Amino acid sequence: MSNCCFNVLHTTVNLELCKIDNWLRANKLSLNYNKTNFMLLNSQKHNPTSFKVIINNHSISPEDKLKYLGILLDNKLSWKPHVQKVKTQPSRACEVLNKLTTNCFQTTLMNISFQSAQFILTPQD
16 A cells, blocks of 8 residues: 555544544444554554544554454454464363362262353353
């Protein structure tokens, strides 16, 4: 992307976000600026810190990774951060279950195992 296109993108993004913010306020809705982030996808030529997003005089911070609908996305759209996070969840649960085997009755342990499996398989925020 050339420098000119990058500048046009920057201007367009900020103008459109201003329109969205105006619409939200007109409809008595609000945007939590502290929880709002943006991510430039595969920005090899341009540094994301040079891309400033401002909504209603609030600067929005750039991120390399974002969580969206329970899935971790990075700026190269690879699955690596999400896979790293997901593969540690079952191992933690197995460690806890292993420690419980010496101290619990079998029926209690089966209930805990079932609850843990449901928790692991349910998408988390």
